[in-house]
Amino acid sequence: MKTSIVLFFVCIIQTFNGLAQQPDSVIYIKVDFKKKMQVIENIGSSGCWFSEGIGKYWPTEKKERIAELLFSKQSDENGQPLGIALSAWRFNIGAGTLEQGDKSGIKDFRKRSDSFLNSDGTYDWTKQEGYRFFLQKAKDYGVETLIAFSNSPPVQYTKNGLGFKTEKDYQSNLKADSYIDYARFLTNVTKHFDEVGFHFDYVSPVNEPQWDWSRKYMEADQEGSPWTNDEIFKITKALNDQFETAKLKSKIIIPEAGMLNYLYNGSGKASNQIQQFFGQKSQFYIGNLKHVSKTIAGHSYFTEGNNDELLSTRQHLADTVKKYNIHFWQSEYSMLADGFKEGQKTDRTAMDCALFLSKVIHTDLTVGNATAWQFWNAYEPGSATMNTRYYLIALQPDPDFKNGNFTPTKNLWILGHFSRFVKPGMTRLSTENKTDSKTRSKDKNLLTAAFVDGAGKLVTVAINYGYVAQQVKIERMNTLHAYKKGTRYLTTSDEQVNLQPEKIDALNSQLLLPARSISTIIFE
Known part of the structure; x- marks a missing residue:
């Protein structure tokens, strides 16, 4: 009898849930071709720290597949993408902590990095073999933008001879008399790679200057150095002069702020960085330097604790960027803070993490008006199914890190919904979501962004953040293009559904978005 009662209620609950999953109206995604943003x-990622072990030691088949997952633009015979076709790759220029071994003070040997600069001042271009493997693969696959960045000056030039700070003073670890030396080092590295066929479009000399990066000896997590605005100005000017002397075409991008609000606000000596570096009356103005990109770079960490913070931070940033007539790059993000938990105390599934990631990307692009978006980190050790907050590909390495296994996470495919299809040169178009219901004008769980290329190819990314399926129809406004072919790529919580392609009717363009899913819809 008890069993019958339980089964009865299970059936009732299943029926109710099934009804709840049905969309109660059509949401119209209105894409306006006249409203160009x-x-x-x-759209890219970084290969920091773990590239060295993988690229140098792991079996060829494994590291080649990892590269394919990140960079490939090809599909199999069924149209299934083989990779996410990143259009940017960030290459870490090491500070030389790997050579120091345990004396480096960095506890995890995998996070120590080589330096091309020898102690006698000569260069060894065979260093960073693993990093160079992935740089080569990025070039081979046709990644459009290569970026070199540095977390710390070479240990030869730091005040304490280490790749991190041991004192909490928020001053750069670079010796006062080594600005030209550090600038010349970055220039020599950039010039060398130019000469061997790898052009770095951008070079970033500082990273997250707001953090003190101070640790006790043998407790450091990684290479790093703080920088004041004054110090950033000095190294940027020195690097600009060295680039000019060497006749390089690379651009300098700064300041890789640790939080977005430091770009327009904050206190301390590394704040209000848009105003400080691009205000023409500022003593630190760099907008007139030939090799400086008219772009401000910042990281989306710690500014997504809730939706209000997510939106307000990026709106304020966009307003300030517009005022100073520059661009904004979101140049580093993973779910470092706990915002991704969204108030939950339990573990988050891979799809929960991926959807939160998609919301941050969406907001950075549509509210912050970011012209570039880059993830940190492409691969790290961890689970592929739960709390996948830090990486696109989960590594299961051997203890010596000379072999191991790997698993693509939902984060990889979610980023691929943007990187695979939203390509350099595309223009974002304004979208507005409306329903045919009189009781609501839009559904807050539906996040949409649209992009168009010069030939009129339309790419719409639609995120259904809610637990109810949504029926949507794309309405194209103010365009003369007659779309005939359409494809939808879908990712859901199902382990097998990752950028899954299906042909759609471009004329009707009505689709069902499953609950907790993301779709990229392409009209040719």
């Missing part, structure tokens, strides 16, 4: 420059 920013032009996208790139």
